[in-house]
Amino acid sequence: MEIREVIEHCKSGNQIAQGILFNTHYRQMYNLSKRIIYNHHDVEDVLIVSFTKVFNNIKKFEFRGNDSVSKWIKTIVINESIRHVNERNKISYDDDLPEYKMNAPYDTEIVDIDIELIYSIIETMPVGYRMVFNLFALEGYSHKEISDMLNITESTSKSQLRKARINIIERINKTKIYGNTSH
Numbered sequence: 001m002e003i004r005e006v007i008e009h010c011k012s013g014n015q016i017a018q019g020i021l022f023n024t025h026y027r028q029m030y031n032l033s034k035r036i037i038y039n040h041h042d043v044e045d046v047l048i049v050s051f052t053k054v055f056n057n058i059k060k061f062e063f064r065g066n067d068s069v070s071k072w073i074k075t076i077v078i079n080e081s082i083r084h085v086n087e088r089n090k091i092s093y094d095d096d097l098p099e100y101k102m103n104a105p106y107d108t109e110i111v112d113i114d115i116e117l118i119y120s121i122i123e124t125m126p127v128g129y130r131m132v133f134n135l136f137a138l139e140g141y142s143h144k145e146i147s148d149m150l151n152i153t154e155s156t157s158k159s160q161l162r163k164a165r166i167n168i169i170e171r172i173n174k175t176k177i178y179g180n181t182s183h
Contacts, residue, residue, distance in 0.1 A: 003066050010058045018055055025070065029077045035134045036081040038123050042088075043081075050080045078139070082131065082149060089127050121171045122164075129164035136161050 001009075001020065009017030029050065033043045053076050061072060122130060131150065135141045136157070141149070143157040150157070 003069055004063055007058065007061065007063055007069060010055065011061075021054070021069075022051055025073050028070070029073060032074060032139070033077050033081045035122075035138060036078070036131055037084060038130075042084060046077070046080045046084050050077045053080070074139075078135070078149065085127060085131065117172070117175060118168070121168050125164060125167055128160050129167060132157050132160035133164035133168075 001017075003024075006017045006020050006024075010021055026047070029047060030043060033046050033050075034040070037043050037046060050073070054073055061069075063069070122133065125133070132146055135146045135149065136143070143154045143161075146152075146157040147154045152160075
């Protein structure tokens with residue numbers, strides 16, 4: 001069944017079509033939400049809320065190609081993930097970076113790094129760094145889009161991204177020097 005047909009069947013409340021839509025997008029949306037939230041149980045809760053919104057609002061959805069479905073669901077999942085984080089955490093976006101770090105290059109050469117190390121570093125970064133880093137570097141959103149989503153300024157988004165990159169590089173370098181110590 002083509003995705004356009006699945007959407008049309010979902011609009012009429014067909015549970016089999018809803019199951020197909022859910023199963024088609026579940027893994028991708030789970031991974032997306034997990035990069036923002038990091039707790040499996042919270043991600044599952046967010047996905048339940050997200051897909052409930054998808055099915056409750058699918059009659060309003062206008063099909064504009066196969067990608068439009070994924071983008072629409074992705075937007076809902078990101079917004080719900082951010083809402084969840086905001087409810088659980090008081091996120092502060094500190095724009096201050098020490099002067100010596102403001103001018104530090106963050107595009108240093110990093111080779112032969114275990115991807116699990118990178119994930120564990122990202123997972124343990126402050127929430128503000130992590131959310132901006134994931135939305136910019138992994139999801140491809142612009143600083144303008146991120147500022148709108150997180151209700152912050154574009155300069156705060158840029159600052160959080162820079163600090164996240166510096167944090168990742170410093171921790172990778174520390175691991176290279178001292179071995180895999182606690183993050």
